[in-house]
Amino acid sequence: MTSRTLPLFATIAIFLIAYLVCYLQFPAMLSTRVIGNLLTDNAYLGIVAVGMTVVILSGGIDLSVGSVIAFSGVFIAVMLRDTGLHPLVVFALLLAVTTAFGAFMGGLIHVLAMPPFIVTLAGMFLARGAGYMLSVESVPIQHPFYEVLKDAYYLMPGKGRLTLLGVAMLLSVAGGMILAHRTRFGTRVFAMGGGAQTAQLMGVPVGLTTVQIYAFSGFMAGLSGVAFSIYTASGYPLAMVGTELNAIAAVVIGGTILTGGAGYVFGTLIGVLTMGLIQTYIVFDGSLSSWWTKIVIGALLLMFILLQKGLLRLGTARAAA
Amino acid sequence: MLLTIRSLTKTFPGTRALDSVDFDLRAGEVHALLGENGAGKSTLIKCLTGAYQRDEGELTLDGAPISPQSTLEAQELGIGTVYQEVNLLPNLTVAENLTFGRQPTRFGMVDGRAMRRQAEEMLSGYGVDVDVRRDLGTYSVAIQQIVAIARAVTLSGKVLILDEPTASLDSREVAMLFDVVRSLREQGLGIIFISHFLDQVFEISDRVTVLRNGCRVATDDIAGLERLRLIEHMLGHELEDETREGRHAHVPSDPSERTLHFEGVGRRGLIEPFDLSVGRGEVIGLAGLLGSGRTESAEVLFGIKPTQTGTARDENGEIALRNPREAVAAGFGFAPEDRKTDGIVADLSVRENIALALQARRGWARPISRAEQNRLADHYIDRLDIRTSDAEKAVGDLSGGNQQKVVLARWLAMNPRFFILDEPTRGIDVGAHAEILRLIEEVTADGMSILVISSELDELVAVADRVIVVRDRRHVAQLTGAEVETDTIVRAIAAPDADSDEEAA
Known part of the structure; x- marks a missing residue:
């Protein structure tokens, strides 16, 4: 185990221990039903967190994703209500819009040499506002195809449902893992997280890569928006406020270093599931306030930040020795 | 000739960084490039690697004219560079660093096994035992340097520029690196070696070119070159015969009149403990090569890197110098070498910059009134002849010489008793240069004591009453009176x- 993989193993260990604790108290939690629901309920978060992982690995941040998801829901709902387009066509349109939006933010970040924090903060307000422009109210989605999507599942042994959404999340994670860890693009992302200037000296086309990174995040946010619209069967411009922060938290709990350059997409999946597990536990318990989720997540985040700092210091000490 | 440079000129606003410099490099030689800070070494390298575009002159590589527009283009042409701060990514594996941008792929995915094999091939022949799957950052700087060299050689393969590669290596690691450099030389690479460690230059180089103030001073074969000659080239010797008449006759040569005493102050790894006594109105020069411990001496005296040993005292007893704040309280001032980053606050106005140190000493609870600030600013703009349209102009917009005057004004406003000037005239025009030297004379006449660090020996000879020579982080000699001459x-x-040459011979 190296200092590189340690946070990942720590994440997995925490998840397993947490699951064990839950299981000892509520044996019913170790059932395929709970696992299936864990995947379905957190699908939208998992999908968007994959995009966020790539952004954070590159040393950036994308605050716009929560608003983009909300916009996506409204966009889909309004399009389905007002036009005769098939949902698949609408999805394709939406993904084109959100990807272009991400690419535009990436371009601004590079051309204006602005911090991603500021540019995507502007993007956050912009996307939220665009959602309001389409509709100020919640728009229900009543399309037969949506019923099909919602009810598409594989019945696991033990009556757990592995839904389309859950599968979509797992596929997103798998795709993200290949992209980040097995392609030249992924190496460029890590390189930029290690140091943009050095990356440039080593031949990374920094501008193009920045555009690609935020385009990918925009695409994943759009995909997450599709998942969320299937999950809720509606579009509401006020939905998903703060989801970007949950995604960032999942990435960090997943062992990715917030300053970029080190981490694993798979860890993000575990991060998302850990956050989902806490919520499930609270549901099972029944007496705890849901605010406990936030408190536990806060504590976990703090722990991981301390762990990363410690590893960093250890690394510098070893390099100096 | 592998690489030739003819009349290369590069100017920046206000300075001529390179003035018609010639340089050539043969295949299979190590050519050292020497010069003090600001001599033009880095500008020359940056013009070669495409980081800067030259104003005039010709570059030819293998006989063909080249004009690299970017470091990438230079790399592709065959010019690879390895910097002191390794420009690789510590968070990627050794294999990823070596093959970066050219990773073998299969079905669009990076083929890990082929990549590792390729990386191992690149490293073979360098005599290092490296697991290419590990993160680069887990290896020592020396190994990282060699990995960087391996990458540069594979990518470029004609000219290798080593920019201060040994600055953070210990002697064993230097030997390892030099073995690598020698074997590359045998393979026929042209290697440009930049270092301020003369021993290393003599050990590894075949030829040496010395730059000074943007001009090429000399190019010589290293065999038969005397160290003394080389140092003369580096430090310059033009004004040898300038007389020292009319200087500082009033200065106390009697040590008993010295009021400020430092005994055994030093800091491990920075500067060995030294003694220093300073008299009222005395100008002490600190001479030595780059990296010899000049600036470090000043930093210890001013508490920037607090002393670990020794004491400082004046007629009233001991003085604490644990940090610059205490040094300022004790009446010390310090105008640092790197004016842009350590000296001025570029976005603040001339007035604000001048009032800064005085305000810091008074504390924030007692602000200097605007009227008082204006008076201060006007006074010093007038007295030091700071060329600015008005006191509210941002200091960053002034020329180098005027920025330096603002830094001096800031300290003079506090009327320090002991004022340390680190390279006060670097990178400023001739007029301002003379004015600053005159100013030194003026304030010492009023009783201020000054420590001047300079690589311009003429300058030291012109202003200093005593010169302390620093070498290898030690104060090794003190020259007084008639001994203060560039020759000595x-x-x-x-x-x-x-001496060591003779021993070796």
Whole structure:
């Protein structure tokens, strides 16, 4: 185990221990039903967190994703209500819009040499506002195809449902893992997280890569928006406020270093599931306030930040020795 | 000739960084490039690697004219560079660093096994035992340097520029690196070696070119070149015969009149403990080569890197110098070498910059009134002849010489008793240069004591009453009275090296 993989193993260990604790108290939690629901309920978060992982690995941040998801829901709902387009066509349109939006933010970040924090903060307000422009109210989605999507599942042994959404999340994670860890693009992302200037000296086309990174995040946010619209069967411009922060938290709990350059997409999946597990536990318990989720997540985040700092210091000490 | 440079000129606003410099490099030689800070070494390298575009002159590589527009283009042409701060990514594996941008892929995915094999091939022949799957950052700087060299050689393969590669290596690691450099030389690479460690230059180089103030001073074969000659080239020797008449006759030569005493102050790894006594109105020069411990001496005296040993005291007893705040309280001032980053606050106005140190000493609870600030600013703009349209102009917009005057004004406003000037005239025009030297004379006449660090020996000879010579992080000699001449200073700087030459012979 190296200092590189340690946070990942720590994440997995925490998840397993947490699951064990839950299981000892509520044996019913170790059932395929709970696992299936864990995947379905957190699908939208998992999908968007994959995009966020790539952004954070590159040393950036994308605050716009929560608003983009909300916009996506409204966009889909309004399009389905007002036009005769098939949902698949609408999805394709939406993904084109959100990807272009991400690419535009990436371009601004590079051309204006602005911090991603500021540019995507502007993007956050912009996307939220665009959602309001389409509709100020919640728009229900009543399309037969949506019923099909919602009810598409594989019945696991033990009556757990592995839904389309859950599968979509797992596929997103798998795709993200290949992209980040097995392609030249992924190496460029890590390189930029290690140091943009050095990356440039080593031949990374920094501008193009920045555009690609935020385009990918925009695409994943759009995909997450599709998942969320299937999950809720509606579009509401006020939905998903703060989801970007949950995604960032999942990435960090997943062992990715917030300053970029080190981490694993798979860890993000575990991060998302850990956050989902806490919520499930609270549901099972029944007496705890849901605010406990936030408190536990806060504590976990703090722990991981301390762990990363410690590893960093250890690394510098070893390099100096 | 592998690489030739003819009349290369590069100017920046206000300075001529390179003035018609010629340089050439043969295949299979190590050519050292020497010069003090600001001599133009880095500008020359940056013009070669495409980081800067030259104003005039010609570059030819293998006989064909080249004009690299970017470091990438230079790399592809065959010019690879390895910097002191390794420009690789510590968070990627050794294999990823070596093959970066050219990773073998299969079905669009990076083929890990082929990549590792390729990386191992690139590293073979360098005599290092490296697991290419590990993160680069887990290896020592020396190994990282060699990985960087391996990458540069594979990518470029004609010219290898080593920019201060040994600055953070210990002697064993330097030997390892030099083995690598020698074997590359045998393979026929042209290697440009930049270092301020003369021993290393003599050990590894075949030829040496010395730059000074943007001009090429000399190019010589290293065999048969005397250290003394080389140091003379680096420090410059033009004004040898300038007389020292009319200087500082009032200065107390009697040590008992010295009021400020430092005994055994030093800091491990920075500067060995030294003693220093300073008299009222005395100008002490600190001479030595780059990296010899000049600036470090000043930093210890001013509490920037607090002393670990020794004491400082004046007629009233001991003085604490644990940090610059205490040094300022004790009446010390310090105008640092790197004016842009350590000296001025570029976005603040001339007035604000001048009032800064005085305000810091008074504390924030007692602000200096605007009227008082204006008076201060006007006074010093007038007295030091700071060329600015008005006191509210941002200091960053002034020329180098005027920025330096603002820094001086800031300290003079506090009327320090002991004022340390680190390279006060670097990178400023001739007029301002003379004015600053005149100013030194003026304030010492009023009783202020000054420590001047300079690589311009003429300058030291012109202003200093005493010159202390620093070498290898030690104060090795003190020259007084008639000994303060460029000749004697150069000899003192070169002294032990000459000895070791004789021993070696």
